[in-house]
Amino acid sequence: MSPQAEKGSIGLVRAGRGVIEPRIWTKSPDLPSLGIDFIEFCESIGFTLLPWQQFLAHELCKVNEDGKWYFKEAGVIISRQNGKSTFMQLMILWRMYALNQKLQVHTAHKLTTSSEIFWKIDDTIQSFAHLADRFAKKYESKGSQEIKLSTGERYLVRANNSASRGIAAPDTVYMDEVREFHDDEVWSSLRYTQMATPNPQTLIFSNAGDQHSVILNRLRERGIAAANGADDRIGWFEWSAEPGCKIDDRAAWAQANPSLGWTISIENLEAAMMDDESIVRTELLCQWVSQINPAINPSSWAACSSNKSKLDKEATTWMAIDLSPDRRAGALLAAQRLPNDKFLVVLLDTYANPVNLDDKQMANSIADWVRKYSVETVAYSRQTAGAVAARLIPAGIPTTPIDGAVYGQACDEMLSAITSQRLVHTNQEELTKQVLSAVKLPFKDGGWYLGRKVSNSTICAAVGMAMVSHFATRPESEDDIVIG
Numbered sequence: 001m002s003p004q005a006e007k008g009s010i011g012l013v014r015a016g017r018g019v020i021e022p023r024i025w026t027k028s029p030d031l032p033s034l035g036i037d038f039i040e041f042c043e044s045i046g047f048t049l050l051p052w053q054q055f056l057a058h059e060l061c062k063v064n065e066d067g068k069w070y071f072k073e074a075g076v077i078i079s080r081q082n083g084k085s086t087f088m089q090l091m092i093l094w095r096m097y098a099l100n101q102k103l104q105v106h107t108a109h110k111l112t113t114s115s116e117i118f119w120k121i122d123d124t125i126q127s128f129a130h131l132a133d134r135f136a137k138k139y140e141s142k143g144s145q146e147i148k149l150s151t152g153e154r155y156l157v158r159a160n161n162s163a164s165r166g167i168a169a170p171d172t173v174y175m176d177e178v179r180e181f182h183d184d185e186v187w188s189s190l191r192y193t194q195m196a197t198p199n200p201q202t203l204i205f206s207n208a209g210d211q212h213s214v215i216l217n218r219l220r221e222r223g224i225a226a227a228n229g230a231d232d233r234i235g236w237f238e239w240s241a242e243p244g245c246k247i248d249d250r251a252a253w254a255q256a257n258p259s260l261g262w263t264i265s266i267e268n269l270e271a272a273m274m275d276d277e278s279i280v281r282t283e284l285l286c287q288w289v290s291q292i293n294p295a296i297n298p299s300s301w302a303a304c305s306s307n308k309s310k311l312d313k314e315a316t317t318w319m320a321i322d323l324s325p326d327r328r329a330g331a332l333l334a335a336q337r338l339p340n341d342k343f344l345v346v347l348l349d350t351y352a353n354p355v356n357l358d359d360k361q362m363a364n365s366i367a368d369w370v371r372k373y374s375v376e377t378v379a380y381s382r383q384t385a386g387a388v389a390a391r392l393i394p395a396g397i398p399t400t401p402i403d404g405a406v407y408g409q410a411c412d413e414m415l416s417a418i419t420s421q422r423l424v425h426t427n428q429e430e431l432t433k434q435v436l437s438a439v440k441l442p443f444k445d446g447g448w449y450l451g452r453k454v455s456n457s458t459i460c461a462a463v464g465m466a467m468v469s470h471f472a473t474r475p476e477s478e479d480d481i482v483i484g
Contacts, residue, residue: 016260016261016266017254017260017261017262018052018082018239018254018255018257018258018259018260018261018262018264019239019254019255019258020051020052020055020258021055022077022237022238022239022240022258023238023239023240023241023242023255023256024223024224024227024236024237024238024240025059025227025235025236025237025238026059026071026223026226026227026234026235026236026237027227028059028062028070028071028235029062029070031062031063031064031070032062032063033057033058033059033061033062033063034061034062034063034099035054035057035058035059035060035061035062036058037061037094037098038057038061038090038091038094038098039054039057041090041093041094041097041098042090042094045090045093045124045127045128045131047086047090049087049090050083050258050259050262050263051258051262052082052083052239052258052259053083053086053087056076056087056237057087059235059237060074060076060203060235060237067199068198068199069199069200069201070233070235071201071233071234071235072200072201072202072233072234073201073202073203073204073219073233073234073235074201074202074203074204074234074235074236074237075178075203075204075205075206075216075219075220075223075234075235075236075237075238076203076204076205076206076237077206077207077208077220077236077237077238077239077240077286078205078207078238078239078256078258078286079207079239079240079256079257079283079284079285079286080207080283080284081259081263081264082239082257082258082259082263082264083259083263084205085116085117085120085176088106088117088174088176088203088205089117089120089121089124091174091203092104092106092117092121092155092172092174093121093124093125093131095171095172096147096149096153096155097131097134097149097153099171100151100153101153101171101172102152102153102154102171103153103154103156103167103169103170103171104154104155104156104170104171104172104173104174105156105157105158105167105170105172105173105174105190105193106118106155106156106157106158106173106174106176107157107158107159107173107174107175107176107186107190108175108176108177108180114157114158114174114176115145115157117157117176118145118147118155118157121147121155122138122147125147134149134150134151135147135149135150136148136149136150143158143159144156144157144158144159145157156170167190167193168193168196169193169194169196169197170193170194170197170200171197171199171200171201172200172201172202172203173190173191173193173194173200173201173202173203174203174204174205175187175190175202175203175204175205176204176205176206177205177206177207178204178205178206178209178213178215178216178219179206179207179208179209179210179213179216180209180213181213181214181215181216182212182213182214183214183215184214184215186215187215190202204216204219207282207283207286208240208281208282208283208285208286208287208288208289209282209288210282210288210289211433211437211457212457217288219234219236220236220238222234222236223235223236223238224236238286239255239256239257239258239286240255240256240285240286240287241253241255241256241281241285241286241287242255243287245285247273247277247280247281247285247299248273250266252285253266253269253284253285256284256285256286256287257269257284269284272284276297277297277298277299278294278297278298289436294436294437294438294439294440295411295415295438295439295440295448295450295462296415296418296435296436296438296462297418297419298436300418300419300421301418301425301432301435301436303421304418304421304423304424304425305424305425305426305427306424306425306426307426307427309338309344309424309426310344310346310426311334311336311344311346311373312336313372313373313374314374315336315337315373315374316336316337316374316376317334317335317336317373317374317375317376318334318335318336318375318376318377318379318468318471318472319332319333319334319335319348319366319369319370319373319375319377319378319379319468320332320333320378320379320380320402320463320464320465320467320468321333321362321366321378321379321380321385321388321389321464322380322381322384322385322460322461322463322464322467323351323357323384323385323388323460324384324452324458324459324460325384325452325453327353327356327357327384328352328353328354328355328356328357329350329351329352329357329458329460330350330351330352330357330362330385330460331347331349331350331351331434331458331460331461331463331464332347332348332349332350332351332365332366332369332464333345333346333347333348333461333464333465333467333468334346334348334369334373334468335465335468335469335471335472336472337472337476338424341422342421342422342423342424343417343422343423343424343469343472343473344424344425344426345423345424345425345431345465345468345469345472346425346426346428347428347430347431347461347464348369349365349369350430350460350461351365359387359388359390359391360391362388363388363391363392363395366378366388366392366397367392367395367397370397375397375398376398376471377398377399377400377471378392378397378398378399378400379399379400379401379402379464379467379468379470379471380399380400380401380402380467381401381402381403381407381463381467382401382403383403384452386401389401402466402467402470405443405447406470407449407466407467408443408447408448408449409447409470410466410467410469410470411448411449411450411466412447412448413466413469413470413473414465414466414469414470414473416473417469417472417473422473423469430461431461431465434457434458434459434460434461434462435459435461435462435465437455437457437458437459437462438450438451438455438459438462438463439451439454439455441454450462450463450466
């Protein structure tokens with residue numbers, strides 16, 4: 001019986017305790033589990049597992065009638081400082097000493113992350129005579145660490161850029177902080193080393209990611225589908241807060257932090273809630289965000305939405321065109337002033353080409369949009385859309401370059417308008433995606449701007465929105481502020 005059966009989730013929350021059962025998890029058949037053996041092993045070396053760790057041990061270690069793991073792949077998603085690393089450390093020791101697994105491999109996005117567990121494992125071995133008796137050697141080299149027992153069992157730590165080099169048939173593969181893996185290289189190189197392993201298991205551990213966490217996102221899609229009944233033998237155990245919850249929702253804190261009330265205090269969580277919202281939602285609520293530490297706060301952006309506003313064909317209009325650095329994507333934005341010192345921004349069009357955008361074709365498209373509205377100017381960056389602007393000028397379409405310090409000013413004007421809710425948008429999905437993907441970069445003099453390259457995503461719409469904000473926020477008269 002899982003610890004969750006002893007006390008319901010509501011009762012735990014009311015008692016100031018974390019919820020033991022994950023919000024999303026793969027239900028498995030009623031099979032025998034080696035979890036109790038793992039729990040007893042931990043007790044024998046002085047570790048009493050937390051209730052959520054006992055729950056996970058029972059589910060993760062289920063075996064078929066032939067003694068092989070029920071889950072060949074499993075993911076554990078949990079917030080910071082809940083005991084994930086300790087669980088992994090103990091699992092590695094148990095499989096070395098109790099299951100006599102010949103090879104376990106551990107990697108993370110940084111060697112220092114997995115090295116910390118390596119040193120804790122070594123320290124535990126040296127602290128108990130019955131473990132130290134089987135200790136043979138400890139190896140360290142650039143990008144690799146290894147512990148070997150006298151009976152042949154090995155635990156190997158590898159940097160992610162050389163994770164699979166010289167490895168054959170590991171029994172268990174551990175991949176830590178998988179949210180940081182932005183391509184398939186490490187996953188494919190390690191996962192496929194187990195093809196000849198008689199009883200393999202791949203375990204991934206992470207907290208929530210963002211849109212760039214390609215491996216984690218792919219596994220999560222499978223995990224959620226499996227939790228909903230899909231025919232996929234993947235275990236998924238995700239302690240996360242409900243999407244859309246308020247950041248100060250204590251029930252959400254309890255769901256994402258199962259160690260709350262055991263090793264994590266409510267006071268420490270309260271103090272951390274004053275940090276940047278995207279970081280809090282990722283690290284402490286285990287919620288997926290478009291971008292960690294984005295330039296624009298998701299809650300502030302959501303507060304600016306209105307489905308009632310629309311562009312007026314007769315009103316003064318400012319447009320902006322921006323292209324991605326690789327010239328494969330582009331966006332056209334428009335802005336108009338509204339009553340009450342507000343202004344509306346709308347994503348008019350997006351452009352895409354797998355090789356390179358056609359500046360003539362884009363200029364023709366922009367000209368069509370300009371004819372529909374009373375356009376004062378089309379803003380652009382010389383760095384990305386100079387060729388497009390050069391085609392608009394001969395057609396009599398007024399253009400204005402926005403670069404350098406003026407671009408930084410435009411970004412600041414846009415952010416100020418968002419935080420004060422003077423900017424209004426209409427909940428366009430693509431605009432929201434690009435806006436929340438934008439990353440802030442500092443100028444040397446203390447200013448900032450939206451960084452196209454560092455955002456690791458298309459943010460043309462966000463850049464264009466900053467440009468049109470520069471015009472829409474200009475004072476309409478000299479009496480723009482009140483003194484006295």
